[in-house]
Amino acid sequence: MGTGVVPSCRCCTTVCSSSSGKKSSAVVSKQSVVGSVYLPWWTRAPLSLHSVGAGGCNNWDSAASLTTGLPRFSRVVKVATNAVPNLAEARPDIGGGEEESIAEDADVDSIYEWELDFCSRPILDSRGKKLWELVVCDSRRQLQFTRFFPNNVINSVTLRDALLYIMDTLQVPKPEKIRFFRSQMQTIITKACKELDIQPVPSQRCVTLIKWLEERFETVYSQHPGYQEGASPLLLQQQSLPLDLPDALRGEEWAFVQLPFEAVLEEMEGVSKGDVFGSVLDLDRLNIDLSPGIMIPGVAVASSRATPLAAWTNALELASLEVDTQRSCLVLSTGVADRWRYAFYRKSRQTDAEGEAWEAAKRKCGGLHFLAVQSSLDSELCTGFWLLIDTPISPV
Numbered sequence: 159m160g161t162g163v164v165p166s167c168r169c170c171t172t173v174c175s176s177s178s179g180k181k182s183s184a185v186v187s188k189q190s191v192v193g194s195v196y197l198p199w200w201t202r203a204p205l206s207l208h209s210v211g212a213g214g215c216n217n218w219d220s221a222a223s224l225t226t227g228l229p230r231f232s233r234v235v236k237v238a239t240n241a242v243p244n245l246a247e248a249r250p251d252i253g254g255g256e257e258e259s260i261a262e263d264a265d266v267d268s269i270y271e272w273e274l275d276f277c278s279r280p281i282l283d284s285r286g287k288k289l290w291e292l293v294v295c296d297s298r299r300q301l302q303f304t305r306f307f308p309n310n311v312i313n314s315v316t317l318r319d320a321l322l323y324i325m326d327t328l329q330v331p332k333p334e335k336i337r338f339f340r341s342q343m344q345t346i347i348t349k350a351c352k353e354l355d356i357q358p359v360p361s362q363r364c365v366t367l368i369k370w371l372e373e374r375f376e377t378v379y380s381q382h383p384g385y386q387e388g389a390s391p392l393l394l395q396q397q398s399l400p401l402d403l404p405d406a407l408r409g410e411e412w413a414f415v416q417l418p419f420e421a422v423l424e425e426m427e428g429v430s431k432g433d434v435f436g437s438v439l440d441l442d443r444l445n446i447d448l449s450p451g452i453m454i455p456g457v458a459v460a461s462s463r464a465t466p467l468a469a470w471t472n473a474l475e476l477a478s479l480e481v482d483t484q485r486s487c488l489v490l491s492t493g494v495a496d497r498w499r500y501a502f503y504r505k506s507r508q509t510d511a512e513g514e515a516w517e518a519a520k521r522k523c524g525g526l527h528f529l530a531v532q533s534s535l536d537s538e539l540c541t542g543f544w545l546l547i548d549t550p551i552s553p554v
Contacts, residue, residue, distance in 0.1 A: 291306050336351055344494070417528070419453075476529065
Protein backbone atom coordinates (compact mmCIF):
# COMPACT_ATOMS: atom_id res chain seq x y z
CA MET A 159 0.00 0.00 0.00
CA GLY A 160 2.20 2.74 -1.24
CA THR A 161 5.95 2.86 -0.91
CA GLY A 162 7.81 2.57 2.33
CA VAL A 163 6.75 1.31 5.71
CA VAL A 164 3.41 1.91 7.35
CA PRO A 165 4.37 2.89 10.90
CA SER A 166 2.05 1.76 13.62
CA CYS A 167 1.45 2.07 17.31
CA ARG A 168 1.52 -0.86 19.74
CA CYS A 169 -2.09 -1.63 19.04
CA CYS A 170 -1.60 -1.91 15.30
CA THR A 171 0.05 -3.96 12.62
CA THR A 172 1.82 -2.82 9.52
CA VAL A 173 -0.71 -2.70 6.71
CA CYS A 174 1.48 -3.19 3.69
CA SER A 175 4.49 -1.90 1.91
CA SER A 176 5.03 -1.22 -1.75
CA SER A 177 2.63 -1.53 -4.64
CA SER A 178 5.69 -2.35 -6.74
CA GLY A 179 6.23 -5.53 -4.74
CA LYS A 180 9.06 -4.39 -2.45
CA LYS A 181 8.90 -5.89 0.99
CA SER A 182 8.38 -3.84 4.10
CA SER A 183 11.39 -3.18 6.27
CA ALA A 184 9.28 -3.39 9.40
CA VAL A 185 9.40 -6.53 11.47
CA VAL A 186 5.97 -7.31 12.78
CA SER A 187 5.20 -9.67 15.59
CA LYS A 188 1.59 -10.41 16.42
CA GLN A 189 -0.99 -12.99 17.33
CA SER A 190 -4.13 -13.22 15.24
CA VAL A 191 -7.59 -12.60 16.54
CA VAL A 192 -9.43 -15.92 16.54
CA GLY A 193 -13.22 -15.82 16.46
CA SER A 194 -14.47 -13.49 19.17
CA VAL A 195 -11.56 -14.20 21.54
CA TYR A 196 -9.40 -11.18 22.24
CA LEU A 197 -5.70 -12.05 22.22
CA PRO A 198 -2.84 -9.71 23.05
CA TRP A 199 -0.82 -8.73 20.00
CA TRP A 200 1.75 -6.05 19.43
CA THR A 201 4.18 -4.60 16.96
CA ARG A 202 6.90 -2.03 16.93
CA ALA A 203 7.90 -0.33 13.68
CA PRO A 204 10.95 1.92 13.07
CA LEU A 205 8.64 4.95 13.29
CA SER A 206 5.50 4.80 15.34
CA LEU A 207 2.44 6.81 16.12
CA HIS A 208 3.99 7.39 19.51
CA SER A 209 6.77 9.43 17.92
CA VAL A 210 6.59 12.76 16.14
CA GLY A 211 8.52 13.06 12.91
CA ALA A 212 8.91 16.09 10.75
CA GLY A 213 5.46 17.28 9.93
CA GLY A 214 3.92 14.39 11.85
CA CYS A 215 0.23 14.40 12.54
CA ASN A 216 0.13 13.77 16.22
CA ASN A 217 1.84 12.34 19.25
CA TRP A 218 0.07 9.14 20.17
CA ASP A 219 0.83 8.65 23.81
CA SER A 220 -1.40 5.75 24.78
CA ALA A 221 0.51 2.87 26.34
CA ALA A 222 -2.39 0.51 25.71
CA SER A 223 -2.41 -2.54 23.52
CA LEU A 224 -5.69 -2.49 21.62
CA THR A 225 -6.88 -5.96 20.73
CA THR A 226 -9.81 -6.09 18.36
CA GLY A 227 -11.72 -8.11 15.85
CA LEU A 228 -14.61 -7.18 13.65
CA PRO A 229 -17.87 -8.43 15.16
CA ARG A 230 -19.53 -11.45 13.84
CA PHE A 231 -21.92 -10.60 11.90
CA SER A 232 -9.14 26.55 -12.01
CA ARG A 233 -10.18 29.86 -13.05
CA VAL A 234 -13.87 30.35 -13.83
CA VAL A 235 -15.24 32.47 -16.68
CA LYS A 236 -18.81 33.71 -16.83
CA VAL A 237 -20.59 32.48 -19.93
CA ALA A 238 -24.30 33.19 -19.36
CA THR A 239 -26.49 35.40 -17.23
CA ASN A 240 -30.07 34.99 -18.47
CA ALA A 241 -32.69 33.41 -16.25
CA VAL A 242 -33.79 29.80 -16.53
CA PRO A 243 -36.82 29.89 -18.87
CA ASN A 244 -40.21 28.48 -17.95
CA LEU A 245 -39.23 27.58 -14.39
CA ALA A 246 -41.20 30.17 -12.45
CA GLU A 247 -43.77 32.56 -13.77
CA ALA A 248 -43.24 34.82 -10.77
CA ARG A 249 -39.70 35.57 -9.61
CA PRO A 250 -39.84 37.95 -6.66
CA ASP A 251 -37.09 40.47 -6.14
CA ILE A 252 -34.20 38.13 -5.36
CA GLY A 253 -31.20 40.40 -5.61
CA GLY A 254 -27.89 39.16 -7.06
CA GLY A 255 -25.69 36.20 -6.43
CA GLU A 256 -26.69 33.83 -9.24
CA GLU A 257 -24.03 32.10 -11.34
CA GLU A 258 -23.79 30.13 -14.57
CA SER A 259 -20.22 29.28 -15.48
CA ILE A 260 -17.88 26.71 -16.91
CA ALA A 261 -14.14 26.78 -16.35
CA GLU A 262 -12.16 28.25 -19.24
CA ASP A 263 -9.96 25.15 -19.52
CA ALA A 264 -12.66 22.64 -18.53
CA ASP A 265 -12.74 19.20 -20.08
CA VAL A 266 -16.52 18.96 -20.30
CA ASP A 267 -16.44 15.24 -21.06
CA SER A 268 -14.88 14.69 -17.63
CA ILE A 269 -17.83 16.37 -15.88
CA TYR A 270 -19.92 13.22 -15.61
CA GLU A 271 -20.70 13.35 -11.88
CA TRP A 272 -22.43 16.36 -10.34
CA GLU A 273 -23.07 17.50 -6.77
CA LEU A 274 -26.41 19.18 -6.07
CA ASP A 275 -28.18 21.05 -3.30
CA PHE A 276 -31.80 22.22 -3.54
CA CYS A 277 -32.86 23.90 -0.32
CA SER A 278 -34.15 27.05 1.31
CA ARG A 279 -31.73 29.81 2.32
CA PRO A 280 -31.84 32.21 5.30
CA ILE A 281 -33.14 34.93 2.94
CA LEU A 282 -36.63 36.41 2.66
CA ASP A 283 -37.97 37.54 -0.71
CA SER A 284 -40.28 40.54 -1.33
CA ARG A 285 -43.27 38.46 -0.18
CA GLY A 286 -41.64 37.68 3.15
CA LYS A 287 -41.11 34.03 2.14
CA LYS A 288 -37.86 32.10 2.27
CA LEU A 289 -35.95 31.90 -0.98
CA TRP A 290 -34.89 28.50 -2.24
CA GLU A 291 -31.73 27.90 -4.20
CA LEU A 292 -30.39 25.27 -6.57
CA VAL A 293 -26.60 24.87 -6.44
CA VAL A 294 -24.83 22.49 -8.84
CA CYS A 295 -21.13 21.80 -9.36
CA ASP A 296 -18.72 18.95 -10.04
CA SER A 297 -15.97 17.84 -7.67
CA ARG A 298 -13.45 20.22 -9.32
CA ARG A 299 -15.93 23.10 -9.70
CA GLN A 300 -15.32 23.23 -13.44
CA LEU A 301 -19.11 23.54 -13.57
CA GLN A 302 -20.78 26.12 -11.34
CA PHE A 303 -24.49 26.91 -11.38
CA THR A 304 -26.75 28.63 -8.87
CA ARG A 305 -30.34 29.81 -9.19
CA PHE A 306 -32.82 31.24 -6.67
CA PHE A 307 -36.47 30.16 -6.71
CA PRO A 308 -39.61 31.29 -4.88
CA ASN A 309 -40.95 28.69 -2.46
CA ASN A 310 -44.13 28.05 -4.49
CA VAL A 311 -42.35 26.33 -7.41
CA ILE A 312 -40.31 23.76 -5.47
CA ASN A 313 -41.00 20.41 -7.13
CA SER A 314 -39.38 17.78 -9.32
CA VAL A 315 -40.52 19.46 -12.55
CA THR A 316 -38.72 22.68 -11.65
CA LEU A 317 -35.59 20.73 -10.81
CA ARG A 318 -35.77 18.59 -13.94
CA ASP A 319 -36.13 21.64 -16.18
CA ALA A 320 -33.24 23.38 -14.42
CA LEU A 321 -30.99 20.35 -15.01
CA LEU A 322 -31.92 20.34 -18.69
CA TYR A 323 -31.18 24.06 -18.83
CA ILE A 324 -27.69 23.51 -17.39
CA MET A 325 -26.90 20.86 -20.00
CA ASP A 326 -28.26 22.92 -22.89
CA THR A 327 -26.92 26.36 -21.93
CA LEU A 328 -23.49 25.38 -20.61
CA GLN A 329 -23.14 22.61 -23.18
CA VAL A 330 -22.12 19.90 -20.73
CA PRO A 331 -23.11 16.26 -21.26
CA LYS A 332 -25.77 14.62 -19.17
CA PRO A 333 -24.13 13.38 -15.96
CA GLU A 334 -24.06 9.72 -15.03
CA LYS A 335 -24.61 10.48 -11.33
CA ILE A 336 -25.84 13.36 -9.22
CA ARG A 337 -24.88 13.33 -5.54
CA PHE A 338 -26.89 15.14 -2.87
CA PHE A 339 -26.57 15.29 0.91
CA ARG A 340 -30.05 16.27 2.19
CA SER A 341 -32.22 13.24 2.91
CA GLN A 342 -35.36 15.40 3.11
CA MET A 343 -35.02 16.29 -0.60
CA GLN A 344 -34.53 12.72 -1.75
CA THR A 345 -38.02 12.29 -3.25
CA ILE A 346 -37.88 15.43 -5.42
CA ILE A 347 -34.28 14.89 -6.51
CA THR A 348 -34.76 11.20 -7.23
CA LYS A 349 -37.86 11.80 -9.34
CA ALA A 350 -36.21 14.55 -11.40
CA CYS A 351 -33.10 12.41 -11.98
CA LYS A 352 -35.06 9.32 -12.92
CA GLU A 353 -37.01 11.25 -15.56
CA LEU A 354 -33.66 12.21 -17.12
CA ASP A 355 -32.15 8.72 -16.72
CA ILE A 356 -29.54 10.00 -14.25
CA GLN A 357 -28.52 8.01 -11.18
CA PRO A 358 -29.32 9.91 -7.96
CA VAL A 359 -26.77 9.17 -5.22
CA PRO A 360 -27.49 10.10 -1.59
CA SER A 361 -24.02 10.88 -0.28
CA GLN A 362 -22.13 12.82 2.35
CA ARG A 363 -19.18 12.96 -0.06
CA CYS A 364 -20.43 16.30 -1.46
CA VAL A 365 -17.44 17.98 0.15
CA THR A 366 -16.74 20.37 -2.75
CA LEU A 367 -20.36 21.48 -2.77
CA ILE A 368 -20.48 22.10 0.97
CA LYS A 369 -17.23 24.08 0.81
CA TRP A 370 -18.80 26.20 -1.92
CA LEU A 371 -21.89 26.75 0.24
CA GLU A 372 -19.57 28.00 2.98
CA GLU A 373 -18.12 30.53 0.52
CA ARG A 374 -21.56 31.62 -0.65
CA PHE A 375 -22.74 32.04 2.93
CA GLU A 376 -20.04 34.68 3.44
CA THR A 377 -20.16 36.36 0.03
CA VAL A 378 -23.82 36.05 -1.02
CA TYR A 379 -26.35 34.97 1.63
CA SER A 380 -25.14 37.10 4.53
CA GLN A 381 -24.82 40.11 2.17
CA HIS A 382 -28.32 39.80 0.76
CA PRO A 383 -30.82 42.54 1.80
CA GLY A 384 -33.30 39.84 2.86
CA TYR A 385 -30.79 37.90 4.99
CA GLN A 386 -32.14 36.63 8.33
CA GLU A 387 -29.29 36.60 10.80
CA GLY A 388 -29.44 33.65 13.16
CA ALA A 389 -32.07 31.78 11.13
CA SER A 390 -31.74 28.01 11.43
CA PRO A 391 -31.73 25.84 8.28
CA LEU A 392 -35.11 24.50 7.22
CA LEU A 393 -33.72 21.07 6.37
CA LEU A 394 -31.20 20.13 9.03
CA GLN A 395 -28.69 17.36 8.43
CA GLN A 396 -29.63 14.52 10.75
CA GLN A 397 -27.39 11.93 12.37
CA SER A 398 -28.89 8.49 12.90
CA LEU A 399 -27.97 5.89 15.50
CA PRO A 400 -25.42 3.34 14.25
CA LEU A 401 -26.79 -0.05 13.19
CA ASP A 402 -25.29 -3.53 13.04
CA LEU A 403 -23.03 -4.06 10.06
CA PRO A 404 -24.38 -6.32 7.25
CA ASP A 405 -22.69 -9.71 6.93
CA ALA A 406 -21.19 -8.90 3.52
CA LEU A 407 -19.20 -6.00 5.00
CA ARG A 408 -17.59 -7.89 7.88
CA GLY A 409 -13.89 -8.58 7.98
CA GLU A 410 -11.84 -10.78 10.30
CA GLU A 411 -9.46 -8.38 12.03
CA TRP A 412 -8.55 -4.72 11.92
CA ALA A 413 -5.96 -2.23 13.13
CA PHE A 414 -5.29 1.47 13.41
CA VAL A 415 -2.51 2.31 10.93
CA GLN A 416 -0.93 5.29 9.24
CA LEU A 417 0.68 6.14 5.90
CA PRO A 418 2.90 9.03 4.84
CA PHE A 419 0.99 11.46 2.67
CA GLU A 420 3.12 10.67 -0.39
CA ALA A 421 2.14 7.00 -0.09
CA VAL A 422 -1.52 8.00 0.19
CA LEU A 423 -1.14 9.87 -3.11
CA GLU A 424 0.23 6.68 -4.69
CA GLU A 425 -2.74 4.69 -3.43
CA MET A 426 -5.08 7.36 -4.81
CA GLU A 427 -3.43 6.97 -8.22
CA GLY A 428 -4.06 3.22 -8.11
CA VAL A 429 -7.74 3.84 -7.39
CA SER A 430 -7.99 6.43 -10.18
CA LYS A 431 -6.48 3.96 -12.64
CA GLY A 432 -8.95 1.28 -11.58
CA ASP A 433 -6.25 -1.04 -10.23
CA VAL A 434 -8.06 -1.40 -6.89
CA PHE A 435 -11.52 -0.74 -5.53
CA GLY A 436 -12.02 2.57 -3.77
CA SER A 437 -12.67 6.28 -4.07
CA VAL A 438 -10.59 9.45 -3.70
CA LEU A 439 -11.03 13.18 -3.10
CA ASP A 440 -9.91 16.23 -5.07
CA LEU A 441 -7.37 17.49 -2.54
CA ASP A 442 -6.42 20.54 -4.61
CA ARG A 443 -10.00 21.80 -4.73
CA LEU A 444 -10.34 21.14 -0.99
CA ASN A 445 -7.15 23.17 -0.38
CA ILE A 446 -5.49 20.23 1.36
CA ASP A 447 -1.75 20.72 0.92
CA LEU A 448 0.27 18.52 3.26
CA SER A 449 3.98 17.78 3.34
CA PRO A 450 4.93 14.41 1.76
CA GLY A 451 6.09 12.91 5.04
CA ILE A 452 3.12 13.83 7.21
CA MET A 453 1.41 10.72 8.55
CA ILE A 454 -2.24 10.17 7.61
CA PRO A 455 -4.21 7.97 10.06
CA GLY A 456 -6.35 5.13 8.80
CA VAL A 457 -7.93 1.77 9.50
CA ALA A 458 -6.86 -1.48 7.83
CA VAL A 459 -9.30 -4.40 7.62
CA ALA A 460 -8.11 -7.89 6.81
CA SER A 461 -10.20 -10.70 5.33
CA SER A 462 -9.57 -13.99 3.57
CA ARG A 463 -12.32 -12.82 1.18
CA ALA A 464 -10.72 -9.45 0.58
CA THR A 465 -11.86 -9.06 -3.04
CA PRO A 466 -15.59 -9.58 -2.45
CA LEU A 467 -15.34 -7.55 0.77
CA ALA A 468 -13.77 -4.65 -1.15
CA ALA A 469 -16.39 -4.95 -3.89
CA TRP A 470 -19.29 -4.85 -1.41
CA THR A 471 -17.69 -1.97 0.44
CA ASN A 472 -17.22 -0.06 -2.81
CA ALA A 473 -20.97 -0.28 -3.47
CA LEU A 474 -21.49 2.12 -0.56
CA GLU A 475 -20.94 5.86 -0.53
CA LEU A 476 -18.32 5.87 2.22
CA ALA A 477 -18.05 9.17 4.06
CA SER A 478 -15.96 8.80 7.23
CA LEU A 479 -14.87 6.66 10.15
CA GLU A 480 -14.98 7.77 13.76
CA VAL A 481 -14.28 6.29 17.17
CA ASP A 482 -17.28 6.03 19.48
CA THR A 483 -15.87 5.61 22.98
CA GLN A 484 -19.36 5.31 24.48
CA ARG A 485 -20.12 2.21 22.41
CA SER A 486 -16.46 1.04 22.22
CA CYS A 487 -16.54 0.77 18.46
CA LEU A 488 -15.68 2.33 15.15
CA VAL A 489 -18.62 3.95 13.37
CA LEU A 490 -18.71 4.01 9.58
CA SER A 491 -20.85 6.73 7.95
CA THR A 492 -22.27 6.04 4.49
CA GLY A 493 -24.90 7.48 2.17
CA VAL A 494 -26.73 10.55 3.46
CA ALA A 495 -27.27 9.55 7.07
CA ASP A 496 -26.51 5.82 7.44
CA ARG A 497 -24.15 4.84 10.25
CA TRP A 498 -22.81 1.37 11.07
CA ARG A 499 -21.07 -0.23 14.03
CA TYR A 500 -18.06 -1.24 11.99
CA ALA A 501 -15.70 -2.78 14.54
CA PHE A 502 -15.51 -3.19 18.31
CA TYR A 503 -12.76 -3.09 20.90
CA ARG A 504 -12.54 -4.13 24.53
CA LYS A 505 -13.37 -1.03 26.53
CA SER A 506 -10.88 0.40 29.01
CA ARG A 507 -9.44 3.79 29.82
CA GLN A 508 -6.38 2.88 27.80
CA THR A 509 -8.23 1.74 24.69
CA ASP A 510 -10.49 4.78 24.84
CA ALA A 511 -7.37 6.94 24.99
CA GLU A 512 -6.01 5.14 21.94
CA GLY A 513 -9.19 5.91 20.01
CA GLU A 514 -9.16 9.53 21.13
CA ALA A 515 -5.54 9.84 20.00
CA TRP A 516 -6.49 8.50 16.58
CA GLU A 517 -9.25 11.10 16.35
CA ALA A 518 -6.75 13.80 17.33
CA ALA A 519 -4.45 12.62 14.54
CA LYS A 520 -7.32 13.07 12.08
CA ARG A 521 -7.92 16.63 13.24
CA LYS A 522 -4.23 17.45 12.77
CA CYS A 523 -4.60 16.35 9.14
CA GLY A 524 -7.73 18.37 8.48
CA GLY A 525 -10.01 15.37 9.03
CA LEU A 526 -8.28 13.31 6.34
CA HIS A 527 -8.11 9.54 6.92
CA PHE A 528 -8.49 6.29 4.99
CA LEU A 529 -9.90 2.78 5.01
CA ALA A 530 -7.92 -0.08 3.47
CA VAL A 531 -9.06 -3.66 2.78
CA GLN A 532 -6.42 -6.38 2.44
CA SER A 533 -6.06 -10.14 2.43
CA SER A 534 -4.07 -9.91 5.67
CA LEU A 535 -2.66 -7.21 7.87
CA ASP A 536 0.82 -8.22 6.69
CA SER A 537 -0.07 -7.90 3.02
CA GLU A 538 1.98 -5.60 0.81
CA LEU A 539 -0.97 -4.70 -1.42
CA CYS A 540 -4.45 -3.28 -1.01
CA THR A 541 -7.60 -4.74 -2.52
CA GLY A 542 -9.55 -1.59 -1.67
CA PHE A 543 -8.57 1.94 -0.61
CA TRP A 544 -10.97 4.74 0.29
CA LEU A 545 -9.74 8.23 1.11
CA LEU A 546 -12.15 9.73 3.64
CA ILE A 547 -12.60 13.07 5.34
CA ASP A 548 -14.69 14.17 8.30
CA THR A 549 -17.77 15.56 6.60
CA PRO A 550 -18.19 19.32 7.02
CA ILE A 551 -21.62 20.58 8.09
CA SER A 552 -23.43 22.80 5.63
CA PRO A 553 -23.84 26.37 6.98
CA VAL A 554 -27.32 26.60 5.45
